[in-house]
Amino acid sequence: VGRGEEMGLEKLWELQELQLGLERIQQELKNPSQGKELKREKERLESYYTQIQEKKRKGERLQEQLALHENTCRSLEVKKKDTEAKLYSGQINNPSELQNLEQQLTHLNKEISVYQEKIKELNMELQEVFGWVKEHSQIFQGQVGEYQARLEEYRLWREEREREIQDLKLRMEKLEKELDEDLLRHYRELQSRLGLRALARVENGCCSGCRLMVSIILMQKIKAGERVQCENCGRLLIP
Numbered sequence: 001v002g003r004g005e006e007m008g009l010e011k012l013w014e015l016q017e018l019q020l021g022l023e024r025i026q027q028e029l030k031n032p033s034q035g036k037e038l039k040r041e042k043e044r045l046e047s048y049y050t051q052i053q054e055k056k057r058k059g060e061r062l063q064e065q066l067a068l069h070e071n072t073c074r075s076l077e078v079k080k081k082d083t084e085a086k087l088y089s090g091q092i093n094n095p096s097e098l099q100n101l102e103q104q105l106t107h108l109n110k111e112i113s114v115y116q117e118k119i120k121e122l123n124m125e126l127q128e129v130f131g132w133v134k135e136h137s138q139i140f141q142g143q144v145g146e147y148q149a150r151l152e153e154y155r156l157w158r159e160e161r162e163r164e165i166q167d168l169k170l171r172m173e174k175l176e177k178e179l180d181e182d183l184l185r186h187y188r189e190l191q192s193r194l195g196l197r198a199l200a201r202v203e204n205g206c207c208s209g210c211r212l213m214v215s216i217i218l219m220q221k222i223k224a225g226e227r228v229q230c231e232n233c234g235r236l237l238i239p
């Protein structure tokens with residue numbers, strides 16, 4: 001055993017490091033903070049888009065209302081002209097009829113000015129609404145561009161992690177072939193009970209897995225090249 005076992009343990013340690021690296025990357029991929037952020041950003045952009053569309057529809061409704069008022073105003077103007085034409089035609093001499101026409105004209109003028117006021121207000125509101133829509137559409141477009149760039153970056157990051165995983169797996173396969181079968185089997189059995197870190201180094205006389213002192217007897221066995229497990233945590237010890 002002796003030297004050969006020690007070499008085997010070093011390789012096994014290397015294997016454990018690779019396994020831990022793989023585990024870390026797989027966790028990162030399973031629960032990526034970038035992915036979560038992007039998802040939140042996508043939802044925010046969707047609600048922003050809905051908000052802009054709603055405002056646009058509001059503007060369209062105002063435009064329809066404006067068109068109706070303008071129509072009404074035009075027909076009132078036509079009525080006004082007709083009334084004026086009758087009034088000043090010189091063909092109507094009946095005083096009460098003339099008075100009636102004058103009253104109609106006054107009434108029409110009042111109505112026209114009411115509609116003109118409404119039209120003015122609607123135009124102002126429309127300007128405000130479409131100004132808002134224009135401004136926020138531009139902001140939205142910019143943010144969508146940023147989001148897409150980040151999404152692409154994230155996709156590349158995932159691809160890179162996948163390549164790392166493939167690379168780690170290849171290196172692990174290679175190492176496993178080089179390792180003593182019995183040692184590997186022992187290691188796997190320990191991992192099934194202790195988790196990935198089934199190997200621990202002896203550092204300053206302590207097991208690096210549980211931080212407890214390794215007994216002198218065990219230290220002697222390790223020095224003699226025997227395969228030794230920590231008395232406390234059960235991990236395989238490397239000198």
Ligand SMILES: [Zn+2]
Binds near residue numbers: 207211
């Ligand atoms: Zn231990």
